Amino acid sequence: MDKQSNSTADGAALSGFARLDAEPFPIFEPGWVWLVGAGPGAPGLMSLLCYHALQSSDVVVYDALVNPGILKWVRPGTELEYAGKRGGKPSAQQRDISVRLIELAQAGKRVLRLKGGDPFMFGRGGEECQHLVKAKIPFRIVPGITAGIGGLAYAGLPATHRDTNHSVIFLTGHDASGKMPANVNWQAVATATPVIVMYMAVKNLDEIAEALIAGGRAKDDAVTIISNATLPQQAVAHTRLGEVREFLSHTELATPAIVVLGPIADWRAVFDWYQGALRENPVG
Known part of the structure; x- marks a missing residue:
């Protein structure tokens, strides 16, 4: 059986998370919105695509249920915008959040809409997608582990x-x-x-x-x-x-x-x- 090599083109061996650098992750294009599930809380439960989005985005619009430990993984210079909604507490209006996503995308930003759990499991991701479709904003959905x-x-x-x-x-x-x-x-x-x-x-x-x-x-x-x-x-x-x-x-x-x-x-x-x-x- 042939052995598969874990090395770069110049022969330098890769190990651990460094091996991910050579993987063909999808390009996070300017003007796109990625709706990403951050998982139920523990940072270790976020997906590789979630990590990639954190490293590639220009602005992260995040929910109240996103663990602050996950936000540590954004690349330097990334803007963070809080758009949390919690029952019984002052919260951003859903329409305002959707409008903000569109504004940021139209400004040429790579917009990461980061949600606790999964965007489509009681996360209002579907509502935000409706607004993005209407505004002709391209988007990607990255599922997350739901609570x-x-x-x-x-x-x-x-x-x-x-x-x-x-x-x-x-x-x-x-x-x-x-x-x-x-x-x-x-x-x-x-x-x-x-x-x-x-x-x-x-x-x-x-x-x-x-x-x-x-x-x-x-x-x-x-x-x-x-x-x-x-x-x-x-x-x-x-x-x-x-x-x-x-x-x-x-x-x-x-x-x-x-x-x-x-x-x-x-x-x-x-x-x-x-x-x-x-x-x-x-x-x-």
Whole structure:
């Protein structure tokens, strides 16, 4: 079998991350917008294309959920613009963010729109793409590890497992007004799958629990709340669906958080790997 050489044209051996310098990454052209997922939090979970974009962009427009440790990887001279949106706090308007992306691209900038998790998983990436298409701005989508999968993994919860569930539902726990989404068919969702993963659901969790129980979900179904997923300060709390209101009355939950409903909670006792010294590494 032929051995593949890991060397430059002049014969100098490459090792580690230096080998990436010779890879044919896509060119980040001026006037383009890249919508990039930075992952669920830990810098080590960002993709190679995310790293490449950080090294190639002229301006980074980033969200509130982007770990500051990831922004350390931008090249010197790159502009940083905060465009965070957090529930209940002063936030940039979505339309203003989209307009700003267009303005920067039309000025010939290489614009990196950096989002926590994945741009298309409750990240409003689709809305921003609509504006870019209308303005005839070329763009690229770089997916990221979403908290609803990566965060579960760091909590020792497999999103699917043949012994517990062959399906999973992902949904958001609030609408544009911050209230429980009225356009979710909670009765249908309640019994559609053993596992439901909810983003941004802590604020309305008691109301959501009532709706799911009314739809036929068992009161003793396990609820797992993962705060600051994949970060050293990650915290995991447990309760039951029928006890959510009482639980919330005496428990202060840090956000952002992912809420997981269903029997995969039982796997945590077996798969809880993110402990001790592993938590001390800020890269993940």
